[in-house]
Amino acid sequence: MARITLDHIRHAYGPKPSTDKDYALKEVHHEWDDGGAYALLGPSGCGKTTLLNIISGLLTPSEGKILFDGTDVTHLSTEKRNIAQVFQFPVIYDTMTVYDNLAFPLRNRRMPEGEVDKRVHDILSMIDLSEWAGRKAQGLTADQKQKISLGRGLVRSDVNAILFDEPLTVIDPHMKWVLRSQLKRLHRQSGFTMVYVTHDQTEALTFADKVVVMYEGEIVQIGTPVELFERPRHTFVGYFIGSPGMNFMPAAVSGSALVVGDQQIPLEGQPLTAPNAKLELGIRPEFVRVAREGMPISISQIEDVGRQKIVRASFQGYPLAAVMSEDTEIPADPRVTFEPAGLNLYADSWRVEAGGQQ
Template identity: 35%
Template structure:
């Protein structure tokens, strides 16, 4: 049990490439932190730095109270689950799990107890323990990889995209199991993924990384409800948030979306932005089909996707044919080419500065 503290962590490769530009976070004891971002954003590098597989160029990395910048991976009291599982192919499942324990110098009885215990938690049978990894299915190998992490009873679990090699159904199942396991063991965990659904469902908190910078750190709902930047707004949520170019009216009170369509923000709170261009974001699920009226967007439907529980309506509006996606619950009888009046409620509107791409509160 330990917290993990990253204080201005930076990583520069010998060739001069700066992979991590300074990350600050304190992962509390028992917390589940998910690092999420597109490929190449530095999330795996950051995790590998915590593991000790990459050196820390600058900053301080603490596990518990101890600074571990220059501590060997094996002395950091961590366990890691790799993307390709990294099981030792020439050893049985049992030997795979016992390998680290033998090196720790534990007795046979103790090793046996720990391995059997982990196996029962992960629902691996006695017979499977005697098999070689290649004789197991993908999901079972995944369990063995987790078992190898559990038996060590580490202070911190590190997961490097552990589910990306599994098929969709198994991925959902293992996701639930990882969540349950982490909650029952209460071990501090850092989890890397590029899948935003995994990130939203697993993490107590999420760190969104982009190009080696932290875009936002917060709970899944904070990220969903108050994305700090355009990047986070479009990365979190599926389908992605609609972004529309707008202009703030001179009165600082309403934004013009299209010809004859404007949205009153009320209160004149953005007077200093009067006349400026802004980016307006609204999630597909927050757009509603309303009655024909003065302040509705005329959406021309180009594609309808029936998902069963939901219907996704893709279309465009205005002279420059701005794309928009609407998500309606249930099935909708909408036809391609139809014109739909669309509105959004003010509570679910996000505004972003087009230059800095940062969120504007109003």
């Protein structure tokens, strides 16, 4: 268990990076708490696996240092860092039994056989494979194999951190849910620092205390699920998290109001923005009210998604989505209002704090 400090880390795969574009991972400078559950969330190629491999020691960063509990481990090998990692595809030792697979990391570290047996049985019951203990690992199904991989990651009790690299990709949906809850429970019991890489927002938001959103090699926001939802720091976070994502539309500031097309939307304070910045208004579909009052919109489509419906509309020529409960009536002449709490202003894709400072 350890606090992980990422000290001005950058990484480029090619030799001699010169411009920012050459870096697969742009500067990361953060400290992650001991015992935290972090999720690295982002689309493919955003650098999340690069960051994970830097933490696990499979990659040495081009620049910067990584510290566990204040000790520099940048140049330590994976084994010496004492971490566990679970990969996207199941990695099992075919010729061993399920039991031996789980015992392998412990036996390699010369743990007495009595303790090995106890740990392995704990893990076996946790991943629900007790009856399969004596079976050769080879003939198992993909999700059983992945459970073994997960189990091997969890079996050691002295690890600094457990890293998960999209571990539930090959697991079927029901099992995904079960395993995720088990991981969450295990995290609470054990207090391991866990880092979980995924491109699935549901997985990230349900697993993690803190979600680290990455975009084009950069960490755009670290926050709790609520913060990511209510106050996305970057337009990418707004767009990537939530279903449907945040609505964005070009805007201009006029006094303490926002101007979109020929409509004025009042703000609580006067935002301070750079003169030439590209301004955008961002509002989550959950904060858009469609009723008889407000600004005119034209509705193009209504999608029924069970308990809710999604209204697709056009507002001042820009697409706008609104989420409303299933029984809300939509008037013939629909108009729209934005809840002030849900209004966000973005300058060059970064959020502008209301009342002044950027």
